[in-house]
Amino acid sequence: MTELPLDQVRTLLAVVDEGTFEAAAAALHVTPSAVSQRVKALEQRTGRILLMRTKPVQPTESGEVVVRLARQLARLERDARAELGMSGAGEATRVSIAVNSDSLATWFLPALTCVPEKLRLCFELRREDQDHTAALLREGLVMAAVTSSSVPVTGCSVRALGTMRYVAVARPDFAERHLDGPLRETLADAPVVVFDRRDDLQDGFVRRLRRGRGGASPVRHFVPTSDGFVEAVAAGLGWGVVPEVQADPLLRSGRLVQLAPDRAVDVPLYWQQWKLDSPALAAVADAVTATAAQTLRPR
16 A cells, blocks of 8 residues: 655645745755655655645645645644643644634634633634535644534534524614515515625525525625624614524614514534544534533524
């Protein structure tokens, strides 16, 4: 069986992380020629092109597989060094996680506070929509992710977390001005608040009301933070579909009204992580799943 030499695998990762062969050479304290030779040797061993020689370089689909392997090996090496007492004084273990904005603004950060402090972890969080976090796992850019996909990424395990419920809401005077009539007719023309250009919740909500036709109004305000999104709706910029947990206090106070109480949107969430025997990842997974069980709706 053809082996993948560790020095070549690590060199490929350095090139991807640094962006150029020259920068990787400086990081590895070798010559650019040595970096190029190692990458070419690895491509010959695998029989595949692993890098697109652009600026910055980009891994091919096959290259992403090797990059993911390199990151996992680095994770295992750090865990082994820690168990052997070889970590530097004060050195913490970094755990990279992709998480969607609404989870980040509601239940996810309290979950991280439940991880035992004695593990000395530092978290690197990457905000990404739950429909797209799996791509970061596939590319090896994160070790774990909160995602809406129950299909495990290659080399990852998956656990169900629960369901995040969303409700369509608006400020009362906004509803009086723009939604005075059958909701399926008026909602499509009313100004709307949208998280970003990949946010399909509002369009999907309108399509369900109209049996697959159309979408939300082209008069839309983009507000790419979870708390800011809710505040924009509460301020009357437009209507929006927001997490139930964020809407509840505003509904109780009368700042918002629910537009279709019988048409909540339920988004299932899953925890995916690398299949590694890593104490750090195991502790984070346990804390996340326990907190999710307490705060999210059961599936």
